[in-house]
Amino acid sequence: MEKFFKKHWSNILFGVLVVLMIIPQTRMPIQVFVQRLISFSPSETSEEKRETLQDYNWSLVSLNSEEINFSQSQGKVVVVNFWATWCPPCVAEMPSFQKLYDAYGSNVDFYFVTSEKPDKVNRFLEKHNYSLPVFLQFFEAPEQMQSSVLPTTYVLSKSGEIVVNETGVADWNSKKIRSLLDRLIAE
Structure with missing residues (x-):
């Protein structure tokens, strides 16, 4: 029996991993762990490829049923993240978002938007x-911020330029993003 395990340990390990990925209770934590391992700092969009948000009129509802309009953030630095609780990459980047929100929540408007x-x-x-500010989406986002991919995150300058347009998991609490936010806030 010992010879069998020594000879086939990699196949057994692979089989166990496959079984764990089939079971919903273990699949999500494994996927989140892997996503965190591969996350990187998002990149700033080059100036010639940046779009400017034309219309800030977008109604959202907070988790405590308060209706707000995105137009309240016009002229401010804004981070908008589209996410879902069932999305492993979304869940994987939430700890970095919480740290970023804790550090910049008083100087940057954050919107964590979901349809759940x-x-x-x-x-x-x-x-x-x-303690992230989560909003429910009942109406389409402004045209320049429409995406069918989760997660998708946008960072907007005070002038409405979309400085970051990132899809997929990322490390949002990186030095690069903090430096970018500091620069945008100072503008």
């Missing part, structure tokens, strides 16, 4: 001790 049910989102936030 409020009770599910609240349970997720409570479970992970997140």
Whole structure:
């Protein structure tokens, strides 16, 4: 039996991993772990490829049912993240977003936008001790911020330029992003 395990240990390990990926309770944590390992600092969009947000008129609803309009952020530095609790890359980047929000929440407007049910989102936030400003999307985002990929994150300058347009998992608490936000706030 010992010879069998020595000879086939890699196949056994692979089989266990496959089984763990099939079970929903273990699949998500494994996917989140792997996503965090491969996350990197997002890149700034080159100036010649940047779009400028034309229309800030976008109604959102906070988790406590307060209706707000995105236009309240016109003229400010803004971070908008489209995410879902069932999305492993979204979940993987949330700790870095929480750190960034803790550091910049008073100088940058953050919007974490989802289409999920409020009770599910609240349970997720409570479970992970997140205090991120989450909003429910009932209406389409402005044209320049429409994406069918989760997660998608935009960083906007005070003039409405989309300085970062990032899809997929990223490390949002990187020195590069902090430096970018500092520069945008100072403008």
